[in-house]
Amino acid sequence: MATIKEVAKYAGVSVATVSRALNKNGYVSEAAQKKVEEAIKALDYFPNEVARSLYQKRSKMIGLLLPDISNPYFPLLMKGIEENARENGYSVILGNVEEGSKLKQDYMTLFGQQNVAGVLSAVEGTVSQNHSMPIVMLDRVLEEDDYAVYTNDVKGGILAAQAIMDRKPGNVLIIAGPKSVPGSIDRLIGILSVLNPTDVNYEIHQTRSFTIEEAKETAEVIFRKYKKIDSVLASNDLFALAVMKEAQTRGLHIPNDIQVIGYDDIPFSQLVYPGLTTISQPAFKLGYQASDLLIRLINKNKISKKRIKLDPKLMIRDSLRKK
Amino acid sequence: MATIKEVAKYAGVSVATVSRALNKNGYVSEAAQKKVEEAIKALDYFPNEVARSLYQKRSKMIGLLLPDISNPYFPLLMKGIEENARENGYSVILGNVEEGSKLKQDYMTLFGQQNVAGVLSAVEGTVSQNHSMPIVMLDRVLEEDDYAVYTNDVKGGILAAQAIMDRKPGNVLIIAGPKSVPGSIDRLIGILSVLNPTDVNYEIHQTRSFTIEEAKETAEVIFRKYKKIDSVLASNDLFALAVMKEAQTRGLHIPNDIQVIGYDDIPFSQLVYPGLTTISQPAFKLGYQASDLLIRLINKNKISKKRIKLDPKLMIRDSLRKK
């Protein structure tokens, strides 16, 4: 790889002039600009980002902290982030942190050591040690987070509950997501705000994670534990799919014997039979906007909204009964 | 963030001594070592990786090039990579490249500018411009790739085809993956090596991608185009799931009317009804081993095998008929 020094030599100018020509700041004569551009082309030169980062005390990278990339909801998020970041000349360092692990602090330290320009985190309790490193929380957001992009989960809960209430439920089972995940609580609040004023029977089954393993377990448990359930509000699509499968295995017909609604709208919801009716979280958009907000913060651009709340949407497929 | 200079001052030694104490090379007296360690703790010092990278002309990062992170096969791969990389003190820069895009060269340049220590790529035709930057190909591997970790796709094809042949197929449909993906061809070779010696009827339907959109389209098309198919060998699980759904929508019973086998064993294959019988690619292990191989290359460690071929496995669930 050629260096700026070699370019300067080839072009017959100083490194300062090359740098100015490259970054188009400061005065550079047309003649010099042209010589530099020729030299760059001739030597196939690309500036070393590491050297830049060192001087600027800030790299063109953003750190991304995710709780579990094997959860299919996150890849979409990542895609949105990656796309926006790339469009803005940033790249993404990946940090995968098992739920509740202490690894998140290690990653934050690492991000600091790498001079990342900012951090996107979907892990609760992410704190910056370095004040010059902005953080935008996404998806899993607390009251106290300054900058955040997330879904209106109360509304999501309401949409899901209304969809069920519109379809004459008998006994409803709510599978509630882990209490450690802020969104789970909001969804439950939304759901209950719809169910409580009615006289519908419901029970709540509490879960501890969003993993596929627990989804499978849970699906088995609920059919033993709760008899005569005919409507299920699941905390995410994984749980919904697991319940559907278990129901079908037990010879129950969906949606006639039991109707199910999910949450997230992961791509697979369309690929099962019957298609899963679910609440769509705009994952790609969430990621894209979060990256956008972070980069605005980095560049100290005007910020219209510190917390961006996106609306979920009801995706009607075939796992609920006809109205 | 504290710098090495501040640590040196606090400890009453030179920066050279601090550096030697940090990296445990060169001579450092016990007294000095202790003073440095105290200073580090007192100032909460972590060495700046960017400065290190600049001097070493190599960072503690590896570049990862993936063709489509929204394909659920890749997150597992990523998880394996991330885990191994982290264990070895490396972090991962993400590069998502739409199939066939020219973006891959941009990313390779970027990786160069970032002084990455090496690159893992699942994108065909990835070439290094910088000889000191080793590349390990994974999953999508060509003959000419020096270092690679991949699945034995011929064997995978054979396993799938045998599973079908063991279960008295009438008319078989092979959904072949895109020709641009090396593995697709091998799978087809494997499948045909089993089918051709028999007198079973089969047809081949060629596809252009592994996307969910094409999977849905294809599922519709094949039921119109190919009548009386009763066994389907899909190029990946997405296509298999789409076919299952379409079949069920048309009132066909799986596996009695039509049996389906997939490829990949993405986590969802367990969550559909009936469970999808498929060929399991050890995605996590693939990623883990690829990272391991790359880091060996980076450290110029002994390498026992330049190309690592992992074996696929038949996962029997319920989408095939009884033997």
Added chain:
DNA sequence: ATCGGGTGTGTAACCGATTACAGTTTTATA
């Protein structure tokens, strides 16, 4: 003719680490 500002350019300091080199002290060996 003189002054001032706008242009254009190069030298050198700087970012924060590693390490070559030189100098000093301690220790071991003859």
Added chain:
DNA sequence: TATAAAACTGTAATCGGTTACACACCCGAT
């Protein structure tokens, strides 16, 4: 006790960029 080797330490160069600063030139206004 002399002497070499080992142990320890600091100064300064280095990695490859950016930019403060100084200097030189050109042009128009006084």
